Amino acid sequence: MATVDIHSLEGKVVGKADLDDGVFGIEPSEGAIYQAVKAYRTNQRQGTAATKTRAEVFLSKRKMYRQKGTGRSRAGKASSPIRVGGGVAHGPQPRFYAERLPKRVRQLALKSALSLKASSGDVKVVEDINMDKPQTRTIAELTRAMEIDQARTLLLTDSPDVNVAKSCRNISGMEVRPIGLVCAYDVLLADSVVFTQGALDRAQSIWGGS
Secondary structure, three states: OEEEEEEOOOOOEEEEEEEOHHHHOOOOOHHHHHHHHHHHHHHOOOOOOOOOOOOOOOOOOOOOOOOOOOOOOOOOOOOOOOOOOOOOOOOOOOOOOOOOOOHHHHHHHHHHHHHHHHHOOOEEEEOOOOOOOOOHHHHHHHHHHOOOOOOOEEEEEOOOOHHHHHHHOOOOOEEEEEHHHOOHHHHHHOOEEEEEHHHHHHHHHHHOOO
16 A cells, blocks of 8 residues: 655645555556546537538528520529538537446546556645635645646645635646546646545545445
8 A cells, every 4th residue: 555745734744644555556447547538528518519501591592593505514502502601511510418427437537547646656645724715825835845836736625615726726737626526537637636634535435445
């Protein structure tokens, strides 16, 4: 079982935390990661792309010119798809993009992503962050002390915390997620994944050994 340092809000090492092998030490599944990333990106699509068919464009429906005697090729309505300004044949229409993965696949992908980060030393732990009001300086000094201020960082908290979220939103590259809403895509996108102690305990109690 691997261990990581626990940092105080000043960035000092104040203890050690064990990383459950069932969460941070599994053999990564490339298939599950692929499916999770594909599903996430698919679900971000709005599905509002649309074109007008030849029946929908606002053009005259009369024949453009007579069939014979002009020396030109035959032509029908100006709304024909082969005409500039005409309708579009087989163009995109609004549709609902949604892809839902089974719970086991989502968890396998998340644990695979966390295991990859843990194996490369990119999983960090800090003491629980309790703030009475938003304070960006506290978080900025913490990331600087942990030498992750130049990285894309994902901070995972035990539960939604408005003060922590507001403290992080003005820091470039910093994202905050409660542990119950994090997904494999979030973890893979980050250079460093920082858990609060409460978030780490909850993650290991939920996903450990499953």
